[in-house]
Amino acid sequence: MGKHTVLKNILQDARSESKHWVADRHHNHDIWLHWTVNERCNLNCIYCDSHGNPLKKRGRNPEIDIPALIRNLEGSGKTYKIRFTGGGEPFLVPGIIEACIEITKKHYVGFNTNLTCGNIREFARKIDPERVVNVNASLHIEELERLNLIERVIDNFLFCKERGISIVASVVAYPALLHNVEKYKSLFERKGIKINFSYFMGIYDNKEYPRSYTEEEIVRFDLNRDWLNKHYSYRGLCNAGYNAAMVDHDGNIFPCEGRRKTIGNIYRGFKFNESLMACPVNHCTCPLKQFDPYLFKRALRENSSIVKKMVPMIKCAKSYVKAEFAKRRFRL
Ligand code: SF4
DSSP states (O other): OOHHHHHHHHHHHHHGGSSSSOOSOOOOSSEEEEEEEOOOOOOOOOTTTTTTTTTHSOOOOOOOOOOHHOOOOOOOOOOEEEEEOOOOGGGTTHHHHHHHHTTTTSEEEEEEEOOSSSHHOOOHHSSOOEEEEEEEEEEEHHHHHHHTOHHHHHHHHHHHHHOOOEEEEEEEEGGGGGGGHHHHHHHHHTTTOOEEEEEEEEEEEEEEEETEEEEHHHHTTTHHHHHHHHHOOOOOEOOOOEEEEEOOTTEEEEETTTTTOOOOETTTTEESSSEEEEESOOSSSSSSHHHHHHHHHHHHHHHHHHHHHHHHHHHHHHHHHHHHHHHOOOOO
């Protein structure tokens, strides 16, 4: 792979947001914190990592220390996007609305949520929609049917939309759902809700996904081919730890799933890296740059003097990973 191809791929990563349905309402933030805020969940989806695990109902669900959080955000002088996600269901966290009220006085919030909780309407009533970058409502349809929660989720979705919140609906493209794709699409479309399928990562029928999606599944679920193609390739330069990072239930901040060395704590102080870097792992399933290309592009601009110097290193790593995957007969 030539130097130009490597640079072209870096820029392609930086452009890919416009092709994806979860896009930020606007880009007023300097830093993104992706906060896995609890373990507890009120659903028990078959494809969830913790399906059937008692921790779902009794797992950690810590209250947010709002004064300490705000003190640390303000201390850095930056504007943050805090995206609450789980582990569990973030709207179950005690005081989540109060935390959002305080955060959104200066910063921005976003959610990955199953949209079933009783406080969604309170959130939509109290939070300025301009301060919500987006809500990704993850519709776990079979579980919603089992618990008779479909109507509640539709009401919550439409209420958020009426209030001006940027909200999209997604469904995990679990292979067993294939026969019902059209039924589910029309069920929600009749209510004015477009559903998007996101690829499943895990084992189904003894096959590993997403590598095992058939052409028919890709077409009928309308999966993002770019993202599928990139799933097993080396990711190159990344801004994780530079202007994007993950936060765990205890508030510990670390660059990403692949780099778990902490860079601080959201309640006790943190310091981001001073430059972006080449990804140190062979295979990343959650590349932060892909989910916020705005910050990745910004990191490239701010590090333009070192990006070209890093290309030979990235070329080398790409060839190494390709060879490793080939040895293990992985399809790329
Ligand atoms: S593991 Fe993923 S998120 Fe982490 S540095 Fe590599 S590409 Fe970025």
